[in-house]
Amino acid sequence: MKLGKIAGALALSTMVATTLVAAETVKIGVQAPITGKYANEGQGIANFVKLIVEEKNKAGGLLGKQIEVVTCDDEAKAQKAAICAKKLVNAGVFAVIGSYTSGATEAAQTTYYRNKVLQTSDGTSDSLIKRKYWTFFRNSFPNSAQGNFTADYFINVKKYKKIVVLSDYSSYSAGLADSTVAAIEKLGSKVTFRGKIKSGTQNFTAILTKIKALKPDVIYFSGYYTDGGLIRVQQKQLAIDADFVGGDSNHNPDFIKLAGKTAAGVDIINVPSPDDLPYDAAKKYLQAYEAKFNKKPPSIWAVVNADGLRVIMHGVEQTKSFDTKKISDYLHGMKDFPGITGPVNFRADGERIGASLLVYTIQKDGSYKVSFSK
Amino acid sequence: MDIFLQQLINGLTIGSLYALVALGYTMVYGVMKLINFAHGDLVAFSAYVGLTVFTQFFGSGATSFVSVIIIFIVTSIIVAFVGVLLERLAYRPLRTAPRLSAVVSALGASLVIQNGIMLIWGPNMQIFPADLLPSTTWNFGGVIISYTQFVILILSAVLMAALYIFINKTKMGTAIRASAIDQDAAKLMGINVNRVIVIIFVIGSMLGAIGGLFIGIYYRALTFDMGWLYGLNAFIAAIIGGIGSIPGAMLGGLMLGLFNALIAGYISTEWAETFTFVLLILILIVRPTGLLGEKTAEKV
Numbered sequence: 001m002k003l004g005k006i007a008g009a010l011a012l013s014t015m016v017a018t019t020l021v022a023a024e025t026v027k028i029g030v031q032a033p034i035t036g037k038y039a040n041e042g043q044g045i046a047n048f049v050k051l052i053v054e055e056k057n058k059a060g061g062l063l064g065k066q067i068e069v070v071t072c073d074d075e076a077k078a079q080k081a082a083i084c085a086k087k088l089v090n091a092g093v094f095a096v097i098g099s100y101t102s103g104a105t106e107a108a109q110t111t112y113y114r115n116k117v118l119q120t121s122d123g124t125s126d127s128l129i130k131r132k133y134w135t136f137f138r139n140s141f142p143n144s145a146q147g148n149f150t151a152d153y154f155i156n157v158k159k160y161k162k163i164v165v166l167s168d169y170s171s172y173s174a175g176l177a178d179s180t181v182a183a184i185e186k187l188g189s190k191v192t193f194r195g196k197i198k199s200g201t202q203n204f205t206a207i208l209t210k211i212k213a214l215k216p217d218v219i220y221f222s223g224y225y226t227d228g229g230l231i232r233v234q235q236k237q238l239a240i241d242a243d244f245v246g247g248d249s250n251h252n253p254d255f256i257k258l259a260g261k262t263a264a265g266v267d268i269i270n271v272p273s274p275d276d277l278p279y280d281a282a283k284k285y286l287q288a289y290e291a292k293f294n295k296k297p298p299s300i301w302a303v304v305n306a307d308g309l310r311v312i313m314h315g316v317e318q319t320k321s322f323d324t325k326k327i328s329d330y331l332h333g334m335k336d337f338p339g340i341t342g343p344v345n346f347r348a349d350g351e352r353i354g355a356s357l358l359v360y361t362i363q364k365d366g367s368y369k370v371s372f373s374k
Numbered sequence: 375m376d377i378f379l380q381q382l383i384n385g386l387t388i389g390s391l392y393a394l395v396a397l398g399y400t401m402v403y404g405v406m407k408l409i410n411f412a413h414g415d416l417v418a419f420s421a422y423v424g425l426t427v428f429t430q431f432f433g434s435g436a437t438s439f440v441s442v443i444i445i446f447i448v449t450s451i452i453v454a455f456v457g458v459l460l461e462r463l464a465y466r467p468l469r470t471a472p473r474l475s476a477v478v479s480a481l482g483a484s485l486v487i488q489n490g491i492m493l494i495w496g497p498n499m500q501i502f503p504a505d506l507l508p509s510t511t512w513n514f515g516g517v518i519i520s521y522t523q524f525v526i527l528i529l530s531a532v533l534m535a536a537l538y539i540f541i542n543k544t545k546m547g548t549a550i551r552a553s554a555i556d557q558d559a560a561k562l563m564g565i566n567v568n569r570v571i572v573i574i575f576v577i578g579s580m581l582g583a584i585g586g587l588f589i590g591i592y593y594r595a596l597t598f599d600m601g602w603l604y605g606l607n608a609f610i611a612a613i614i615g616g617i618g619s620i621p622g623a624m625l626g627g628l629m630l631g632l633f634n635a636l637i638a639g640y641i642s643t644e645w646a647e648t649f650t651f652v653l654l655i656l657i658l659i660v661r662p663t664g665l666l667g668e669k670t671a672e673k674v
Contacts, residue, residue, distance in 0.1 A: 035497035037597060196644050200603065202593040205384035206638035206646065213377045226499060230595060237511060238380070239518050258595055260504035 044302030120308030147179030229258025376516030389631020395608035414605015420586035457579025616667020
């Protein structure tokens with residue numbers, strides 16, 4: 001009998017203890033493609049978030065509360081993203097980092113807005129800020145900024161006359177291609193051919209043969225590296241004598257692996273890659289990442305998302321609350337937060353402003369060299 | 375003209391790959407009246423096996439013609455073994471069950487193989503080593519054909535011719551044809567139908583394995599769900615040619631590849647698939663049993 005009582009008391013006290021601990025945590029969500037085609041990128045985002053959260057927790061947490069990360073795998077699919085959004089909201093997160101693709105980000109956006117959950121994503125599609133949700137903060141730079149830069153590089157620097165623009169059907173890729181075409185036309189030039197490929201079909205020889213007849217100076221592809229590498233190989237195999245320029249999502253080691261020998265000479269347009277970031281915060285966090293995971297972040301996208309997380313934590317600390325509306329108001333007015341990827345400033349619609357873009361040329365040994373910057 | 379010929383080459387290359395895979399569907403259907411949905415995933419599986427055989431035996435070192443042949447042989451044997459295992463575990467127990475149960479079993483097997491690939495090799499894209507075959511290309515007045523394309527075209531043609539001779543001129547081939555017409559009668563004539571089915575699975579899986587390896591060597595990007603892409607196209611090729619007919623599968627595969635390339639090249643790249651399938655539906659309206667499919671009286 002006595003034993004039972006003690007056991008009961010013990011059980012009760014552990015219950016109290018666990019609820020106490022639970023009250024001391026605050027939840028942050030990660031929505032990213034942990035598996036599937038872009039697993040490499042999604043895992044990079046999850047890893048970087050883990051690194052920064054662990055550092056924060058060691059330093060005493062956020063306003064004295066330990067941070068708990070809830071991860072949901074959206075496989076870069078819109079349907080899965082919508083499910084993830086509901087899952088993360090139900091788990092009680094106050095902010096979500098992700099997702100990697102614009103499509104998956106857009107599919108989840110409204111759910112977060114309705115539930116007053118902050119969201120920060122690297123998605124570059126211009127449509128992401130169309131709804132002007134106060135919950136949404138883009139931590140990368142929009143397609144239109146990249147489109148303008150690309151057009152300027154093509155027309156004024158390279159003086160290309162015959163330009164072919166290819167994209168896939170995703171909202172990010174088609175959006176980037178469209179803003180590039182618009183920017184080229186604004187500069188008084190025009191595009192010879194604008195085509196779309198179906199991502200993942202592997203065989204692009206038919207459209208490339210069609211392009212060959214146009215004798216282009218340059219083929220610009222605004223899609224992802226999984227297709228970009230194959231397009232480059234097949235372009236060379238068909239002996240299409242044109243430069244190949246890839247949009248930011250081709251900036252991935254797998255592009256070079258896929259393209260093999262034909263990777264040399266390819267131009268990639270992107271924001272500075274992790275190694276080229278001149279900021280103090282960059283060195284510190286990239287070293288920490290390498291020490292913990294024994295490899296470099298897969299690309300800049302994991303790093304900008306890390307900045308998104310750091311900015312939100314900064315907002316919590318400055319406003320001394322977890323009230324997402326208050327944090328959002330603070331972030332919209334914030335000036336030059338020292339991010340890993342440079343100063344972070346947001347416009348009223350959640351757009352990150354102040355893009356700096358570079359052209360990387362892939363060298364024979366598979367390394368990148370900055371060949372143009374502005 | 376050179377652009378047109380180039381599109382022909384493009385279409386024939388991808389068409390040969392479809393045809394190799396389609397043979398697996400059509401042979402199994404011919405004898406068992408079963409659509410082996412797992413066949414596409416077996417093709418993906420063989421590309422992964424080929425990659426592993428390569429890295430295990432040859433590391434990332436220089437490749438030679440001999441090493442490529444060894445990869446083809448070892449992979450074909452492994453995949454044939456898995457194909458036979460598939461028949462034993464997923465199809466044989468259901469041989470007398472209603473046909474729909476077997477189809478569901480096939481779909482299940484497809485998912486098992488696909489998820490098996492994901493568990494063994496991981497969900498990330500795997501990349502086949504470059505230059506397994508020499509990266510030489512030949513230029514015939516603007517029409518370019520690469521070494522790999524050439525090998526794909528020639529080897530597929532040789533394999534298909536060999537299969538045609540095997541089915542039509544050998545004793546085993548006769549037994550396969552007999553089992554396709556009427557299994558019970560074949561049994562009464564002393565044909566071991568179980569053995570015929572095992573042989574069908576061995577040959578079908580080996581051809582699929584060779585198709586999968588070519589896909590790996592030619593396109594180089596492997597994803598665990600790629601089986602659906604090639605499986606579906608090959609299945610359609612088999613239907614167009616007349617499922618159950620071996621020359622039909624070859625013709626269907628080549629036609630599908632050619633249609634797609636020519637429509638993409640001359641009508642619209644964005645609508646290529648739509649137009650291809652409209653054309654294929656038209657063929658089926660005119661010839662419901664496929665181009666070379668035979669009209670057989672339903673045994674009711």
